[in-house]
C-alpha cells in the first residue's frame with residue numbers, strides 16, 4: 001500500500017481525496033476505529049466564516065472557501081448551505097475585525113436594525129456595532145464526510161471498525177498494527193486522529209507537537225429558525241448563533257475553556273456549568289433564547305500552541321505525517337489541511353497561487 005490515512009473524519013477523508021486526485025494510480029487505505037465521521041466531525045457545528053487570526057489561517061480559509069464552493073458545483077446535493085452573516089462586537093473592535101476578515105468578505109458596518117429585519121432574535125447591546133460579511137456557509141459535516149467517502153470508494157479502501165494499535169516508522173516503510181490482529185505496511189502514513197492525540201499507538205510520536213484537546217460545547221435551542229435567518233458571530237466572545245433550518249433548531253456555540261480532556265471520557269453530556277456559561281454569554285444578546293438553552297452537543301477538538309493547524313512529519317524519514325489540530329476550525333480549514341498534507345507527502349499537483357484546483 002502506498003499511503004494509509006488513520007482517522008476517517010472530515011480531515012482524513014479530504015486528505016484521502018486529495019491524494020487520490022493528485023496521484024490516481026496510488027493505493028490508499030483509510031483506517032478508522034469506529035465508522036466514517038464518528039469523531040469530532042460527527043458533533044461539528046460545521047460553520048465556515050471568512051476569518052483567520054493569522055496570515056496563514058486567512059490563506060487557508062480563502063483556499064478552503066474556494067474549495068467548498070467548487071465542490072458544491074461538482075456535487076450540488078452536498079449538505080453545504082450558504083448563510084448571511086452578521087458580526088456583533090464592541091465599536092472599538094472594528095480595526096481588529098477588518099484585520100482578521102478576508103478582503104473578499106467585504107466587511108461593512110450596517111444599521112443594528114438589519115439583524116431584526118433579517119430574522120435574527122439578537123438585539124445588540126448599547127456600545128456595540130453590527131457588520132455584515134460575505135462568504136459564510138455551514139455544513140452537515142457527518143453527512144458531507146460520508147458523502148465524500150462514498151464517492152472515494154472503492155478506489156480508496158476504507159477499513160471501518162479497525163483500530164490502529166501501533167505505528168512503527170521504518171527506513172523504507174511504516175508498519176501499522178491493528179486491533180484485528182493484522183499488520184499493514186504503507187510507504188507513508190498520515191495520522192488524522194482529531195482529538196485522540198494521546199492514543200498509545202502514537203502518543204510518543206505526537207507528544208512533541210504540544211497539541212492539546214479542549215472541550216467544545218454547543219447548545220441547542222428548540223425553536224425553529226426562519227429558513228433564511230442569518231448567522232450572528234459575537235466576535236469579542238468568540239461565540240456564534242447558528243440557525244439550523246435543516247435540523248429544526250438553533251445552535252449556540254461559546255468558548256469553553258476546559259483543557260486536556262479525554263475524548264473517550266466525555267460521556268456526561270451537557271453539565272450545569274456548561275448551561276450557565278453559555279446562558280451568561282447569550283443572555284447579553286438574546287435573553288429569550290438563552291432561557292431556552294437546555295440541551296446540546298459536547299465533545300472536544302485538538303488545538304495547537306500556535307493557533308494554526310499542524311501538518312508535520314513525525315519521524316526522521318518523513319514517512320509519518322500528522323495533520324490536524326485546527327483549533328475548533330477543522331471543518332472550515334480541512335481542504336487546506338488536506339492540500340498542505342499532500343504537499344508534505346511530496347505529491348505534485350497542489351494549488352497554484354493558493355487557489356483551489358480540486
Ligand SMILES: Cc1cc2nc3c(=O)[nH]c(=O)nc-3n(C[C@H](O)[C@H](O)[C@H](O)COP(=O)(O)OP(=O)(O)OC[C@H]3O[C@@H](n4cnc5c(N)ncnc54)[C@H](O)[C@@H]3O)c2cc1C
Pocket residue numbers: 006007008009010011012031032033034035036037038039040041042043044045046047048162163164165192193194195196199201216217218297298299300301302323324325326327328329330331332333
Ligand atoms: C461541538 C463542536 C462544534 C464544532 N463546530 C465547528 C464549526 O462550527 N466549524 C468548524 O470548522 N469546526 C468545528 N468544530 C471542529 C471540527 O468539527 C473538528 O476540527 C473536525 O471535525 C476534526 O476533524 P478530524 O477529521 O481532524 O477529526 P475527527 O472527526 O475526530 O476524526 C478522527 C477520527 O480518528 C479516529 N481514530 C482515533 N483513534 C484511532 C485509532 N487508534 N485507530 C483508527 N482510528 C482512530 C476516530 O474514531 C475519528 O473518527 C467543532 C467541533 C465540535 C466538537
